[in-house]
Amino acid sequence: MNRHFSIKREATDRLIKLFSLKNDEDDLMPENDEVSETPWKILVLDTHTKQILSPLFTPNQLHQHGVTLFVDIDSLRSPLPLTAGLYFLTPTNPNISFIQTDISSHLYDSCYLSFLYPTQSEFFPDLARAVASCTPTDYIKGVSEEPLDFLTYDHNFFSTRLTDTLFNLLRPDVDSGAKDNLLKQIASSLASVLLLLGIHPIFHSSPTEDSQSLTRHVTSFLQSSSSHRPKYQCDVFIFDRTTDFVAPLLHPWSYFGLINEVLQFSPARVCWTDKESKTHVENLNGDTDPFWSEHFRASFEAIGPAVKKCWDDYTAESESVKRSVQQDQTNDTAIKKLDSLTDTKENLDKHTLIAAEITNAIKTRQLDVLSTVSENIVRGTVNEDEVRQIAGLDESSDPSHPIHRADNADLVRMLSLLRLTVPMSSPTSALVSSLEQSLSALDIPSFSAYNYIKRNTTHSAPSPESTTSGRFSSFISKIAPGGQFRHQHQRILNDFVDNKQSAELRAFHVSSPPVHPPPPPSDTVVVFELGGGTVAEYLAFTAKDSRRKVIYGCSELLTASSFLDQLTRLENLKS
Amino acid sequence: MDRTREFLSLVSSFQSQPNFVRDPAPQTPPTIPQSFVTFDQRSKQINKMLQTAAQKIGYYKTLLSQKSSITDSTQSLDTISSSIKSDISMISSSIKSIDAQTKNKEWSPIMLNHAKAVIQILNKRLTPILSSFQECVKKQTTELQRAQERTQEVMDMSGPKVTRRRAKGILSDRRPDLVPQDSSDEPIQFNPTYPTNQNQPNVFMHNSFGDEPFQTPEELLGASDFQPLITERREQQRSTTLQTAHRTLNEISQMFQNMGRLLAQQRDNLQLIDYNLDHANVNMDMSIDQLEKARSKQKNRRKRIIQILLVIFVVVLLIGLLVR
Numbered sequence: 001m002n003r004h005f006s007i008k009r010e011a012t013d014r015l016i017k018l019f020s021l022k023n024d025e026d027d028l029m030p031e032n033d034e035v036s037e038t039p040w041k042i043l044v045l046d047t048h049t050k051q052i053l054s055p056l057f058t059p060n061q062l063h064q065h066g067v068t069l070f071v072d073i074d075s076l077r078s079p080l081p082l083t084a085g086l087y088f089l090t091p092t093n094p095n096i097s098f099i100q101t102d103i104s105s106h107l108y109d110s111c112y113l114s115f116l117y118p119t120q121s122e123f124f125p126d127l128a129r130a131v132a133s134c135t136p137t138d139y140i141k142g143v144s145e146e147p148l149d150f151l152t153y154d155h156n157f158f159s160t161r162l163t164d165t166l167f168n169l170l171r172p173d174v175d176s177g178a179k180d181n182l183l184k185q186i187a188s189s190l191a192s193v194l195l196l197l198g199i200h201p202i203f204h205s206s207p208t209e210d211s212q213s214l215t216r217h218v219t220s221f222l223q224s225s226s227s228h229r230p231k232y233q234c235d236v237f238i239f240d241r242t243t244d245f246v247a248p249l250l251h252p253w254s255y256f257g258l259i260n261e262v263l264q265f266s267p268a269r270v271c272w273t274d275k276e277s278k279t280h281v282e283n284l285n286g287d288t289d290p291f292w293s294e295h296f297r298a299s300f301e302a303i304g305p306a307v308k309k310c311w312d313d314y315t316a317e318s319e320s321v322k323r324s325v326q327q328d329q330t331n332d333t334a335i336k337k338l339d340s341l342t343d344t345k346e347n348l349d350k351h352t353l354i355a356a357e358i359t360n361a362i363k364t365r366q367l368d369v370l371s372t373v374s375e376n377i378v379r380g381t382v383n384e385d386e387v388r389q390i391a392g393l394d395e396s397s398d399p400s401h402p403i404h405r406a407d408n409a410d411l412v413r414m415l416s417l418l419r420l421t422v423p424m425s426s427p428t429s430a431l432v433s434s435l436e437q438s439l440s441a442l443d444i445p446s447f448s449a450y451n452y453i454k455r456n457t458t459h460s461a462p463s464p465e466s467t468t469s470g471r472f473s474s475f476i477s478k479i480a481p482g483g484q485f486r487h488q489h490q491r492i493l494n495d496f497v498d499n500k501q502s503a504e505l506r507a508f509h510v511s512s513p514p515v516h517p518p519p520p521p522s523d524t525v526v527v528f529e530l531g532g533g534t535v536a537e538y539l540a541f542t543a544k545d546s547r548r549k550v551i552y553g554c555s556e557l558l559t560a561s562s563f564l565d566q567l568t569r570l571e572n573l574k575s
Numbered sequence: 576m577d578r579t580r581e582f583l584s585l586v587s588s589f590q591s592q593p594n595f596v597r598d599p600a601p602q603t604p605p606t607i608p609q610s611f612v613t614f615d616q617r618s619k620q621i622n623k624m625l626q627t628a629a630q631k632i633g634y635y636k637t638l639l640s641q642k643s644s645i646t647d648s649t650q651s652l653d654t655i656s657s658s659i660k661s662d663i664s665m666i667s668s669s670i671k672s673i674d675a676q677t678k679n680k681e682w683s684p685i686m687l688n689h690a691k692a693v694i695q696i697l698n699k700r701l702t703p704i705l706s707s708f709q710e711c712v713k714k715q716t717t718e719l720q721r722a723q724e725r726t727q728e729v730m731d732m733s734g735p736k737v738t739r740r741r742a743k744g745i746l747s748d749r750r751p752d753l754v755p756q757d758s759s760d761e762p763i764q765f766n767p768t769y770p771t772n773q774n775q776p777n778v779f780m781h782n783s784f785g786d787e788p789f790q791t792p793e794e795l796l797g798a799s800d801f802q803p804l805i806t807e808r809r810e811q812q813r814s815t816t817l818q819t820a821h822r823t824l825n826e827i828s829q830m831f832q833n834m835g836r837l838l839a840q841q842r843d844n845l846q847l848i849d850y851n852l853d854h855a856n857v858n859m860d861m862s863i864d865q866l867e868k869a870r871s872k873q874k875n876r877r878k879r880i881i882q883i884l885l886v887i888f889v890v891v892l893l894i895g896l897l898v899r
Contacts, residue, residue: 039619039622040615040618040619040689040693040696042689060699063692063695063696063699064696064699066696068688068689068692068693068696069685069688069689069692077685078683078684078685079605079683079685080685080686080689081604081605081607081611082607082611082612082615083615083689104602105602105605106602106604106605113582117576124578124581124582124585125585127582128582128585128586128588128589129589131586132586132587132589132590132595132597133595133596133597134597140579140582140583140586141579142577142579143577143578143579143581143582143583144576144577144578144579145576145578146576147576225576226576227576
């Protein structure tokens with residue numbers, strides 16, 4: 001059975017139900033008129049829930065659901081009588097005391113509390129104790145727990161709201177309790193998505209300790225959840241970032257990839273500071289921005305012509321509307337069209353600005369050359385001259401195609417990529433050594449990241465006891481020169497789909513929580529990247545020609561700089 | 576996952592414990608300005624009225640799709656349309672009147688912001704109602720105009736002469752699949768006694784419009800409608816309805832123009848929840864900063880006044896001493 005899962009739709013529906021202030025009992029009594037008595041509500045959020053809600057609803061959409069205002073729980077709030085207070089919060093002790101103060105000071109007319117799943121076993125008793133001590137106890141009309149603890153990037157793309165997960169998972173000085181807590185937090189996000197979509201998982205977890213303990217935590221969350229009624233059975237792949245360090249190092253050339261590389265991308269938005277130090281913040285939501293939904297996968301060179309074409313269409317249409325308005329003053333259809341034309345223009349302006357900013361970065365950082373070089377490296381067809389020129393090792397460049405030396409950080413990235421992909425025996429290894437020498441002489445902060453990769457990359461088979469050492473060796477033998485590049489994890493999933501019993505796939509640990517009766521299987525596969533995912537992988541997994549629908553999740557969305565920064569910190573910890 | 580029941584039972588179990596300590600000094604609820612209470616009640620009433628108007632429009636739509644403007648009386652449509660119209664104008668003026676209340680100085684900033692948002696929401700809910708009502712009225716108007724044209728033709732005719740266009744009109748109401756493609760307006764002559772013999776060729780009775788034979792014109796129109804084809808009374812009613820509809824359409828356009836201005840003002844530049852919140856926080860911080868600055872300025876001014884007074888006092892004292 002195949003079903004088109006959408007995390008975004010399910011999460012939005014869940015929240016809309018929350019905004020309707022109805023609880024399960026009201027559903028049984030539709031004539032209950034109390035709900036329509038309180039059409040206005042104030043939404044109280046904390047930092048985390050605000051982050052979760054932001055890509056799902058715009059302030060306008062909140063208005064549609066009767067939410068008049070939304071406020072921070074820790075801000076100074078004055079009373080708003082006759083209005084329902086709807087709290088959407090993380091289950092923490094400081095939030096309990098905020099709620100207690102609100103109730104004692106009669107801040108709102110009534111109170112609906114909703115917390116992110118999962119709550120600790122002592123959370124509700126603590127909250128109940130705090131509420132019981134307040135005078136108006138009939139103040140609380142509803143309490144619920146929502147499996148929404150994740151950030152929604154798109155219908156099939158989510159991440160946890162944590163940062164630095166790779167660093168925290170790999171740091172050698174972390175005690176097992178702290179690491180277990182981190183894994184639990186990550187597991188709660190993955191479990192939330194599975195609960196929300198009604199998925200019964202068949203886990204295929206990477207043969208690393210962290211992925212397997214993540215699987216155990218997700219399983220225990222699902223088993224302890226009383227409301228988990230799975231509707232579909234899906235394969236859930238848990239990949240460990242440490243088994244593929246290549247993906248975050250690649251220089252992207254897709255529109256989405258470049259946005260994530262050059263600008264600051266977060267769910268449903270992009271921010272950047274231009275040359276005049278002006279900060280821009282723009283929405284990037286596929287549901288309201290047709291240009292984005294159509295072109296986010298496209299290569300960057302296609303974006304310019306696409307924007308141009310949309311501009312031409314826009315100009316033609318606006319001319320025709322203008323003409324029809326001039327001819328007939330009361331032409332309603334033309335006036336209605338004006339609204340959508342204004343939206344189109346705003347959208348195109350936005351993409352023009354974004355594309356211009358990216359073009360500047362491409363020119364200054366030579367991202368076009370770097371992306372070609374990195375693509376050649378992973379394909380096993382390294383063009384040594386090109387590498388020498390961009391690395392400034394060879395000054396005698398072709399005057400017709402001048403290639404300047406790239407930024408140091410970009411060169412460290414290229415060097416790391418070469419180190420991970422070029423075997424020691426290859427003639428290119430001399431180039432790698434000379435590049436390493438030239439870069440090590442300079443004082444580059446991210447060079448430590450390269451040292452970390454180098455220290456942990458061995459060209460022998462990994463020993464079973466090894467934790468970090470030798471983890472990244474598996475990549476080297478897999479390159480088919482000149483062939484189409486596939487990400488390491490994508491290849492494993494393809495083997496699974498093709499029923500190929502490759503050695504890598506066989507190493508995966510398969511487990512599933514018990515369920516009776518098992519729900520019908522679905523074609524959709526959930527892929528989760530522990531330690532961070534990348535835009536390039538997301539685009540590859542969810543490509544239009546892929547045979548299985550994929551929901552892509554990660555512990556955080558990495559950029560090359562955040563990835564190298566985490567590795568640098570790991571290396572510095574060691575020294 | 577709803578946990579209300581479980582939670583409330585936990586609360587009551589805590590409260591029933593004999594040594595459970597309750598909040599010793601309960602705060603008195605804040606006093607609510609009467610004007611805010613009225614605002615709240617009226618906004619809720621308007622919201623209900625909007626729901627009712629939406630339901631009525633749904634009913635109006637079904638009625639429009641079911642009734643034929645030729646054969647059926649327009650009375651029920653008129654009633655519902657005028658009722659919706661009065662509802663909408665009532666809602667619109669009510670929103671305006673409560674909007675005037677938002678300039679109340681008794682209200683706290685949060686109340687004012689809430690009230691503004693309520694008005695914005697009500698206006699946004701009114702917009703789709705207004706546009707679907709406009710669509711319905713337009714549809715009714717076109718149908719009425721068509722019916723009027725046809726009636727005129729029928730009135731102009733004497734005897735059982737039926738123009739092809741009229742036949743087409745009747746057909747398009749009853750059997751849209753049988754409408755002929757040509758648009759010539761030549762009168763079609765046929766035997767007023769209608770032949771019962773199916774073998775005789777007859778342009779109206781047979782396959783010039785479709786394959787299957789169909790009813791006689793009497794059956795087609797209904798005996799009561801055919802004899803006095805369309806009564807004068809109905810015609811009058813139709814023309815009044817048409818005039819009202821035109822008026823209504825103008826009024827709706829006017830309302831739209833007014834609302835358009837309002838909604839354009841309320842359009843968000845950036846539609847992000849946390850950005851707006853952060854922005855609000857920044858604004859709040861800025862205003863707190865300004866308050867602090869104002870306070871320190873005030874303090875400085877006070878200091879200076881005291882200093883000046885002191886100087887004056889010393890001068891006066893010195894003058895006094897010198898005079899002595």
